[in-house]
Amino acid sequence: MTLPVESFHGNEEYQQEIMVAGFNARVSEIHRKTKETDISLSLNLDGSGRVTAATGVGFMDHMLTLFAVHGFFDLDVTAQGDIEVDDHHTVEDLGICLGQAFKDAVGPMEGIRRYGCSHVPMDETLVRVCLDCSNRPYLHYNIDLSDQKVGTFDTSLAKEFLRALVLHGGLTLHADLLHGENSHHIIEAMFKALGRALAQATSRDPRVSGQLSSKGIL
Numbered sequence: 001m002t003l004p005v006e007s008f009h010g011n012e013e014y015q016q017e018i019m020v021a022g023f024n025a026r027v028s029e030i031h032r033k034t035k036e037t038d039i040s041l042s043l044n045l046d047g048s049g050r051v052t053a054a055t056g057v058g059f060m061d062h063m064l065t066l067f068a069v070h071g072f073f074d075l076d077v078t079a080q081g082d083i084e085v086d087d088h089h090t091v092e093d094l095g096i097c098l099g100q101a102f103k104d105a106v107g108p109m110e111g112i113r114r115y116g117c118s119h120v121p122m123d124e125t126l127v128r129v130c131l132d133c134s135n136r137p138y139l140h141y142n143i144d145l146s147d148q149k150v151g152t153f154d155t156s157l158a159k160e161f162l163r164a165l166v167l168h169g170g171l172t173l174h175a176d177l178l179h180g181e182n183s184h185h186i187i188e189a190m191f192k193a194l195g196r197a198l199a200q201a202t203s204r205d206p207r208v209s210g211q212l213s214s215k216g217i218l
């Protein structure tokens with residue numbers, strides 16, 4: 001669903017910018033409340049990388065910020081989760097909400113490139129993320145992390161986040177660690193590659209009319 005511009009952000013200057021771009025605004029707002037988490041998220045696919053992230057999980061704030069900056073998405077996200085249990089519910093539910101927001105903002109997946117692929121190096125690390133806005137959720141996750149924790153963050157949650165994103169965003173996604181040692185670098189490179197690949201896949205191509213599929217439908 002494409003929201004009317006005036007319902008987004010309540011910021012006139014911002015709304016005008018979107019209008020000037022001459023396209024329908026590809027934006028989404030998600031509010032999701034369960035007994036475990038309460039998340040509000042707004043996303044503009046055609047943004048400039050303006051981010052506010054306050055999820056209660058510092059490492060995820062860092063990752064969501066660099067994801068949006070490198071994908072040129074505008075993203076505002078707040079979460080109140082049961083982090084007194086651990087970060088699991090919050091991180092997984094952030095993946096659900098971000099996946100829903102992408103699916104919602106892209107709408108019927110018409111006129112977009114559909115595929116995106118990005119290699120991102122970070123010092124000794126090189127990560128590749130390739131994805132397809134396919135409506136066929138599938139995650140290939142070939143990222144071995146030698147550390148169980150980065151700071152207080154449980155590194156296995158990176159996969160949980162991606163699994164939720166893929167399922168709710170209708171994405172086929174392959175994430176591969178080509179080489180690397182430092183777990184912080186590896187997860188960070190993965191989130192940057194995710195941002196760049198999603199930006200590419202969701203970008204408009206004037207040659208594409210309707211959905212890019214030889215079958216005619218995704």
Ligand SMILES: [Mn+2]
Nearest residue numbers: 062184185188
């Ligand atoms: Mn970092």
